[in-house]
Amino acid sequence: MTSSPVLIASAARRAAEPPRHLADLDMAARRAAVAASGEREFRAGQLSRHYFGRLQRDPATMTDLPVALRSTLASELLPTLLHPVRESRSSGGTTLKTAWRLSDGARVETVLMGYPDRATVCVSSQAGCGMGCPFCATGQAGLTRNLSTAEIVDQVIWCAGAVARGELAGCPDRLSRVVFMGMGEPLANYDRTVDAVRRLTDAVPAGLGLSQRHITLSTVGLVPAMRRLASEGLAVTLALSLHAPDDDLRDTLVPVNRRWKIAEVLDTAWDYAASTGRRVSVEYAMIRDVNDQPWRADLLGRLLLGRLAHVNLIPLNQTPGSRWTASTKRAERDFVLRLRAAGVPTTVRDTRGREIDGACGQLAASEETE
Numbered sequence: 231m232t233s234s235p236v237l238i239a240s241a242a243r244r245a246a247e248p249p250r251h252l253a254d255l256d257m258a259a260r261r262a263a264v265a266a267s268g269e270r271e272f273r274a275g276q277l278s279r280h281y282f283g284r285l286q287r288d289p290a291t292m293t294d295l296p297v298a299l300r301s302t303l304a305s306e307l308l309p310t311l312l313h314p315v316r317e318s319r320s321s322g323g324t325t326l327k328t329a330w331r332l333s334d335g336a337r338v339e340t341v342l343m344g345y346p347d348r349a350t351v352c353v354s355s356q357a358g359c360g361m362g363c364p365f366c367a368t369g370q371a372g373l374t375r376n377l378s379t380a381e382i383v384d385q386v387i388w389c390a391g392a393v394a395r396g397e398l399a400g401c402p403d404r405l406s407r408v409v410f411m412g413m414g415e416p417l418a419n420y421d422r423t424v425d426a427v428r429r430l431t432d433a434v435p436a437g438l439g440l441s442q443r444h445i446t447l448s449t450v451g452l453v454p455a456m457r458r459l460a461s462e463g464l465a466v467t468l469a470l471s472l473h474a475p476d477d478d479l480r481d482t483l484v485p486v487n488r489r490w491k492i493a494e495v496l497d498t499a500w501d502y503a504a505s506t507g508r509r510v511s512v513e514y515a516m517i518r519d520v521n522d523q524p525w526r527a528d529l530l531g532r533l534l535l536g537r538l539a540h541v542n543l544i545p546l547n548q549t550p551g552s553r554w555t556a557s558t559k560r561a562e563r564d565f566v567l568r569l570r571a572a573g574v575p576t577t578v579r580d581t582r583g584r585e586i587d588g589a590c591g592q593l594a595a596s597e598e599t600e
């Protein structure tokens with residue numbers, strides 16, 4: 231049987247790795263790559279300072295490099311990974327969502343949020359997601375592929391550049407926080423995610439020099455990967471997407487719960503907190519008449535009492551075709567009060583980015599048909 235050219239082309243596209251980029255490599259590997267191209271090794275440091283120190287992603291702007299080098303070495307180690315498809319702004323210019331096309335045509339999104347005291351970027355770790363949580367837009371389309379280390383890092387560098395150029399209203403000119411809460415399950419793309427965290431936290435020129443404490447990895451609760459993360463020696467904040475305090479309900483909202491139950495996932499989170507000293511953030515999307523009953527607040531309070539944890543309630547962002555809606559403000563307030571009364575620190579996430587579908591769980595490759 232002969233395959234159609236379309237099938238062959240799409241199989242080839244799936245098999246193609248994203249181009250290698252200096253953010254995929256540690257300093258030693260960058261030096262080796264430069265030497266392999268017949269150049270002196272100090273060029274690796276020079277390129278790295280441009281990229282991580284000055285946030286320059288375009289070799290043409292690196293005027294201290296000889297012109298010939300700019301087009302060879304620089305383009306070899308700084309290929310364009312992210313092609314902007316659409317930018318949308320909301321909240322008076324303090325939120326910017328960018329939809330990207332990757333080198334193989336896959337789509338991802340990045341959301342940059344400015345606050346008076348900080349600028350935070352929400353990055354994607356995968357194109358799509360294979361975890362199938364029914365309330366999440368990203369989960370509905372399934373997994374397209376893992377992002378490379380550099381495809382994750384470059385989202386941050388692009389945003390750090392935008393912030394430094396003053397393109398986001400009302401925030402400092404330095405990007406300080408990264409949350410892995412965009413498309414994808416970061417711990418299902420473990421090696422690249424951890425590598426990206428190292429690149430983001432290593433000092434310039436090896437990396438961007440962010441504080442580990444200012445990086446948050448949000449996970450659906452992949453227990454073996456959470457255990458492995460605890461042994462990495464990284465003090466990043468872990469956010470655990472719990473969404474229900476009882477297994478019956480969590481089995482339906484977060485399908486991986488059928489594999490790793492609440493007791494096991496929470497024990498693993500407490501081990502993480504003990505080994506890193508970092509308070510775990512328990513994420514809980516408030517879904518009307520589904521998980522927002524007073525008894526569930528009380529049960530959640532009992533599960534978390536005395537633990538190094540706080541609860542972050544997320545008003546559900548209703549996604550197209552979903553049968554669920556956000557809890558009423560009254561139910562939300564009651565839930566907060568019950569958790570606080572039980573001694574559990576609790577906050578409600580702001581709904582930044584909603585108008586541009588940039589809020590949690592709303593990211594979906596809506597430009598798919600362009």
Ligand code: SAH
Pocket residue numbers: 359365366367410411412413414415416448449450469470471513514515544545546547548549590591592
């Ligand atoms: N896959 C990871 C990280 C990306 S999702 C995770 O699930 O943790 C980031 C956060 O958004 C998670 O807490 C997720 O449960 C939440 N989320 C997903 N869809 C949502 C929706 N429609 N409304 C509110 N929060 C949502």
Ligand code: SF4
Pocket residue numbers: 359360361362363366367368369370412413414415450471591
């Ligand atoms: Fe994937 Fe997170 Fe969405 Fe679940 S909530 S489908 S794990 S992105």
